[in-house]
Amino acid sequence: MKKNNPLSMIMFIFVWVGSLMAITACDTSTTKLEWEHIYDEAETYAGPSTIFEARDGGYIVYDYSYVPNQSMLMKIDNQGNPLWQDIFDRDGALAFRETTDGGYLMKSIQAKELLLKKLDENRELIWQATYTVSANEDIKSSMWTDDGGCVISGLVDNDPEADTAFIVKLDALGGVEWKTTPENDFSILDCQASDGGFIAMTKTETEDGNQFWMHKLSASGEFLWSNIVHETAITRLPLGNVTFAVRTLYKFRDIKPLMAGGFIATGAIESIYMSDEGDIEKDNSSFVMKISDSGELIWRKSFMAQLGYETSYLTWKYAKHVIETVDKAYVVTGYGYKTGPDGAVQTLWMAKLSTNGVVLLDKKYDTDSEEPDSTGTALSATQDGGYIVAGLKGNSNRIMKFID
Numbered sequence: 001m002k003k004n005n006p007l008s009m010i011m012f013i014f015v016w017v018g019s020l021m022a023i024t025a026c027d028t029s030t031t032k033l034e035w036e037h038i039y040d041e042a043e044t045y046a047g048p049s050t051i052f053e054a055r056d057g058g059y060i061v062y063d064y065s066y067v068p069n070q071s072m073l074m075k076i077d078n079q080g081n082p083l084w085q086d087i088f089d090r091d092g093a094l095a096f097r098e099t100t101d102g103g104y105l106m107k108s109i110q111a112k113e114l115l116l117k118k119l120d121e122n123r124e125l126i127w128q129a130t131y132t133v134s135a136n137e138d139i140k141s142s143m144w145t146d147d148g149g150c151v152i153s154g155l156v157d158n159d160p161e162a163d164t165a166f167i168v169k170l171d172a173l174g175g176v177e178w179k180t181t182p183e184n185d186f187s188i189l190d191c192q193a194s195d196g197g198f199i200a201m202t203k204t205e206t207e208d209g210n211q212f213w214m215h216k217l218s219a220s221g222e223f224l225w226s227n228i229v230h231e232t233a234i235t236r237l238p239l240g241n242v243t244f245a246v247r248t249l250y251k252f253r254d255i256k257p258l259m260a261g262g263f264i265a266t267g268a269i270e271s272i273y274m275s276d277e278g279d280i281e282k283d284n285s286s287f288v289m290k291i292s293d294s295g296e297l298i299w300r301k302s303f304m305a306q307l308g309y310e311t312s313y314l315t316w317k318y319a320k321h322v323i324e325t326v327d328k329a330y331v332v333t334g335y336g337y338k339t340g341p342d343g344a345v346q347t348l349w350m351a352k353l354s355t356n357g358v359v360l361l362d363k364k365y366d367t368d369s370e371e372p373d374s375t376g377t378a379l380s381a382t383q384d385g386g387y388i389v390a391g392l393k394g395n396s397n398r399i400m401k402f403i404d
Contacts, residue, residue: 030404031352031361034386037080040397045072047377047397048390050095055102058083059380059388062096063397073104073123080399086123097144105172107150109139114152116174129174137166141188146196148172155187167198167221180221189217193293194257197224201252201265209233212250214263214295227295237273244273250287254322262298263291264330266322269302286319288332288353299357315364317349321379323387327404328355331387333376336364348374348391366393374398 040063050062054075061074073096074085097105102121107114112133118126131152133139139154149171156164165187169177186200193199196219204211209232216224232248248271255265266288273280290298303317320334329352336349352361366374376391386403 031402032404034401034403035080036401037076037082037399038393038396039074039082039399045397047375047392048399049378051378051388051390051399052098052380053382053388055098059399060096060098060104061378061390061399076399080401095144099148099172105148107142107144109142109152112137112139114139114142114150114170116150116170118173127173129170131168131170131174131176133166133168143189143192145169145192149177151189151192151198153187153189156181167217169221178220182217182221182223186215186217190252191255191257191263193263194259194261195219199255199263201229201255203249205247210247210249212252214291216295225295229289229291229295229297230300242275242277244275247272247274253320256322256324258290258324259328261293263293264322264324265289265291266319266332268318286317286332286334288319288322288330288351288357290330290355290357301353301357301359303351303362317351319351320376323379323381325381325387326383326385329353329360330355331379331381333379333389333391335375346373346375348376348389348393350376350389 045063045065048061048063050060052060054060058075058077061076063072063074064070070087070089072085072087075083077083095107099105099118103126104119104123106117106119109115114131115128116130117128120126133154136157137154138157139152141154142150142152144150149169151167151169153165153167156166164181166179166181167186167189168179171177188200189198190201191199193216198217198221200215200217202213202215204213211228212230213226214229215226218224230250232250235246237244237246248269251268251270252265253267255263257263266286269285269287285302285304287303288301292298303319316337318334318337319332322330322332324330332351332353334349336347338345338347347367348365350361350363350365351359353359374391374393376389378390379387381387382401384403386401389400389402391398
């Protein structure tokens, strides 16, 4: 008699459970697409990593490519029409920001160096500054700060038993303001709080499950407090002669401070099915969390996988970015991934939630397109109460402006 492989049954069980818990797709908001702009039909670039509203109107877009190794900085007007475009050596560039004088600041990391380049309004180089970490330090993250500078964080590999973190604050000219080595492993900072401090999200595994922590550091890098935002317990799932221990992980991908205080966060929920015959890891859904200033969970919404019983297609939703709009709603973007008998299709997915967690929009785009593979790679709120999404569609890059 042929025996069923318990590992092969995990997908079926996961889909069944996920479909029961899924949020029903909805669109109760007044959100509409205002315009759409397609560029880079030659598939040169990887998808914008930065988009924001310019001080004098229009939008700034930063994109990059690996082959050739170059960066592209583009400005479009408020209808998506290109105004100018510059291409230059990438130099490991990560992000751009606009400065108060109408110029730009570029941030990049190469090996053990962080490089800042100041450009004028015509994108001409004014100055550049480099911060180099020591031989036993590795940079893990960097972010812009509200005062015009940036902060970098990483690990010091001088302890074989446990890594020690370091945090360095640079001013708007690339000069070092301070450096600290906190006792906890804050090698990756997730966002800056509204009071100028910093937030780090970490995970602790226990015998019974997982604890997901929020840590607060002051504006000078001093540790202030830690709090458990969420906990998950290991569950047991018997399949035939094998019982799986299911460990659920929350992977924070984006977190932003809110105008009225607190934070909004999004990411993936991953289930790990563990047994003596092997482990299976599955990103099976996405989450949105609203968190207080003191690290207390206010509410949490999950967007679970959905199974179309008539079509035998399974749809996953991957959240990558979250923002707060001017009207204080929360917008999430990423992509939906649909698998089934005819293969896999990836489409742009967006959700919008109210301040109390009511789902106003849960929608996939490009489902009827001849080039359906699409995703959102950058997201920004606009002053008119809308938001702008940049990403990929088929072989091209795309920018979409939405408004309520």
